[in-house]
Amino acid sequence: MRALIIGASGQVGGALSSACVRRRIEVYGTSRRGQGYLFLDLAEPATIAPVFEKARPDLVLLASAMTAVDECERNPERAALVNAAGPAAVAEECRKYGSKLVYFSTEYVFDGAAGPYGEEDPVNPLSAYGRSKLEGERACLALPGALAARTTVVYSHDQDSMNFVMQLINNHRAGLPMRVPSDQYSNPTYAPELAAAVLDLAAKGESGVYNVVGPDWLNRYEFALQACAAFGFDPAFVSPVETAALGQAAPRPLRAGLKTDKLAAALDRRLPPAAESLRKIAGIMKQYE
Numbered sequence: 001m002r003a004l005i006i007g008a009s010g011q012v013g014g015a016l017s018s019a020c021v022r023r024r025i026e027v028y029g030t031s032r033r034g035q036g037y038l039f040l041d042l043a044e045p046a047t048i049a050p051v052f053e054k055a056r057p058d059l060v061l062l063a064s065a066m067t068a069v070d071e072c073e074r075n076p077e078r079a080a081l082v083n084a085a086g087p088a089a090v091a092e093e094c095r096k097y098g099s100k101l102v103y104f105s106t107e108y109v110f111d112g113a114a115g116p117y118g119e120e121d122p123v124n125p126l127s128a129y130g131r132s133k134l135e136g137e138r139a140c141l142a143l144p145g146a147l148a149a150r151t152t153v154v155y156s157h158d159q160d161s162m163n164f165v166m167q168l169i170n171n172h173r174a175g176l177p178m179r180v181p182s183d184q185y186s187n188p189t190y191a192p193e194l195a196a197a198v199l200d201l202a203a204k205g206e207s208g209v210y211n212v213v214g215p216d217w218l219n220r221y222e223f224a225l226q227a228c229a230a231f232g233f234d235p236a237f238v239s240p241v242e243t244a245a246l247g248q249a250a251p252r253p254l255r256a257g258l259k260t261d262k263l264a265a266a267l268d269r270r271l272p273p274a275a276e277s278l279r280k281i282a283g284i285m286k287q288y289e
């Protein structure tokens, strides 16, 4: 089995690479940075075909995206190009090569009025990021057998990543106080567990939309406090704030989060609780001390 990870340099792509290697899956990874990756830019459709020609993948894991939500709001044309048109072109290549496609989608397809959401709930993205990701999801799901894994607040110990837990660790290390929204609810998701669950779904031949998130439905401040407890940080360095006070360019879905009954039925398990994954990160941090 050969897998192609588009966006192998990212947080989720890195976790997918490690999971594929552990499963002895032959893996090709892309990035726009070189450094041992195949070059692929979703904004440059001509760069996609040569990568497929080289990798001839059975499985394509599309983890690339323009992920900076406020940047997408400021530049919606680029967001649409990278998050929707690019994935549509990837789906076309998958059709040619008979590859199974997995698209990484987001809870931002919802407006956050009434979460947590099931897979069948009506979508209503609030932001350019959410709209572009939904368009990308739909383009990918038009390919027979494709899977869209919707996820949220993905975290891991990854020095190259600006994920929420790394921001917390870096701010704490720098002695900087941190304001954290107490009105944004969702399900924090540990990247290695996300990667493992998605590979399991793909191996079982699952298709369509699956929510793949952690089991805890928390606001971001509560999650920060859990992380502080796991890492032995004084919780006083984080303070709760309303999202509106942050003055961000893009609106956030507030009462978001995703239900995982469909995932549990398919895999006979849910992802482990955040407290357990945060303890794992605490163990990794000790190795760096």
Ligand SMILES: NC(=O)c1ccc[n+]([C@@H]2O[C@H](COP(=O)([O-])OP(=O)(O)OC[C@H]3O[C@@H](n4cnc5c(N)ncnc54)[C@H](OP(=O)(O)O)[C@@H]3O)[C@@H](O)[C@H]2O)c1
Pocket: 006, 007, 008, 009, 010, 011, 012, 013, 030, 031, 032, 033, 040, 041, 042, 043, 062, 063, 064, 065, 066, 067, 082, 104, 105, 106, 107, 133, 151, 152, 153, 154, 155, 161
């Ligand atoms: N992180 C979250 O909390 C979260 C939540 C919901 C959904 N998701 C989805 O999960 C996926 C992975 O997220 P992540 O956390 O791993 O993001 P990330 O760490 O920001 O990584 C983004 C990846 O996308 C690649 N990329 C960016 N622009 C690109 C372009 N124009 N062409 C090709 N590749 C490009 C980057 O590669 P280079 O810059 O090296 O080229 C990098 O590998 C994304 O689809 C995201 O929408 C993430």
